[in-house]
Amino acid sequence: MPEAITQSIQDYLKHIYELNEHGGAASTNDLASRLSVAPASVTGMLQKLANSQPPLVIYKKHQGVRLTKNGEKAALEVIRHHRLLETFLVKTLGYSWDEVHCEADKLEHVISENFETRMAAALGNPTRDPHGELIPTADLVMPADESCPLASLRADETATIRRVSADDPALLRHLHKIGVVPEVKITVKNYSEFDGNLTLQVEGQKSNIVLGTAVTNQVFVEKEN
Amino acid sequence: MPEAITQSIQDYLKHIYELNEHGGAASTNDLASRLSVAPASVTGMLQKLANSQPPLVIYKKHQGVRLTKNGEKAALEVIRHHRLLETFLVKTLGYSWDEVHCEADKLEHVISENFETRMAAALGNPTRDPHGELIPTADLVMPADESCPLASLRADETATIRRVSADDPALLRHLHKIGVVPEVKITVKNYSEFDGNLTLQVEGQKSNIVLGTAVTNQVFVEKEN
DNA sequence: AATAAAATTTAGTCTAGCCTAAATTTTAGA
DNA sequence: TCTAAAATTTAGGCTAGACTAAATTTTATT
Incomplete structure (x- = not known):
């Protein structure tokens, strides 16, 4: 059976996704600074993610890390939550676009599928968040970015x-x-x-x-x- | 400096509050079953809460536990979050009253004061949640229950x-x-x-x-x- | 190619919060 | 009041996920 995807793991996967988008593999140090965690802690987690069943990342010592298909799905789920939440906070609770990030970073890990679905529906299934970032679709596909x-x-x-x-x-x-x-x-x-x-x-x-x-x-x- | 009030501690305080409301002191076993945790784990946490600075509970071996003023404030904060969230989920996202409990149990620990304030305002500062439970006020006072x-x-x-x-x-x-x-x-x-x-x-x-x-x-x- | 600097990994610890098993205390019934 | 049952606490362990310090590997510069 697949091991639990904790909040901490979700954060790792999200940041690996974003680093993979730009350069190729995500480096230990880049991840450490994004996650505000010591590099040694990152190494430990990457080893764990690579050895989990199914593996969530592909990791070779000193060569950075990439998401597997499974890891990417999990990452896109979190990113979808985050971006829908930012949109929701702005549209429904009147947050300004500079306030939403921290709040969404906490909420993204705890909302249910039910919450996600209702929120998306209430917003009219938006394709972009308040910053214009693309929102992964409900079936976890990231739309192409033309910009x-x-x-x-x-x-x-x-x-x-x-x-x-x-x-x-x-x-x-x-x-x-x-x-x-x-x-x-x-x-x-x-x-x-x-x-x-x-x-x-x-x-x-x-x-x-x-x-x-x-x-x-x-x-x-x-x-x- | 006061020690951090973790999600776990928030759960303990919330349930101690509810048990104190009815009978007097909350018993180890009642807490354990409400929290779905072994009784021995409860004892350990109660000792910790009683020795924290400032103390959040008053605890004497074999005699159950009561909240201090500080503990009560922390508990009411969580309960306010929970009940406002339940109201919000019903009113804003169309949840039915039997669905909201689980969702609110997770969200109550992660929303900010900003979120709480905006949500309360959006709902017109309600005094009761969808089940009719009284919502503690913004300054953390529980209204009297006449029922x-x-x-x-x-x-x-x-x-x-x-x-x-x-x-x-x-x-x-x-x-x-x-x-x-x-x-x-x-x-x-x-x-x-x-x-x-x-x-x-x-x-x-x-x-x-x-x-x-x-x-x-x-x-x-x-x-x- | 040598070496210094930077990046990464290993090794060993720590803490929170849970667990089980065993010991102890309290409570209730004969 | 005694004793069995129930409740509680103690003792000892475990795991996730962080940390520091030291070792190693890679990269960059001469």
């Missing part, structure tokens, strides 16, 4: 903001204030080759804004066709 | 149902079906001295019903003045 970093745009390009993959509440509040939120159209007025700064015209805003790469790498857009 | 067991009524007495303190989902579904829910008026048509059965006329229902003491002891009413 690219805002940082990759150049002068005169026009695009629609799709997601803001930032955690920092202060940054989120700032971006909200200057109108940099999902589904808003922007046009690049200038690109600085020295620092990568972009000058943007934001739909619905009076004056242009300048954003550095630390920010534009966290904002994802779809270019005008 | 008495339905089982204590006799023929010709009329009363209003205030709460249904039952856990069993099947019983709850049955009571809902026959209209035995909070705020409904009932009249006792007959009392049987042999088995304690009550024959009731239930407001809004066509035919009378007969309920045994196993049920009437779990339903609480306020008599007509």
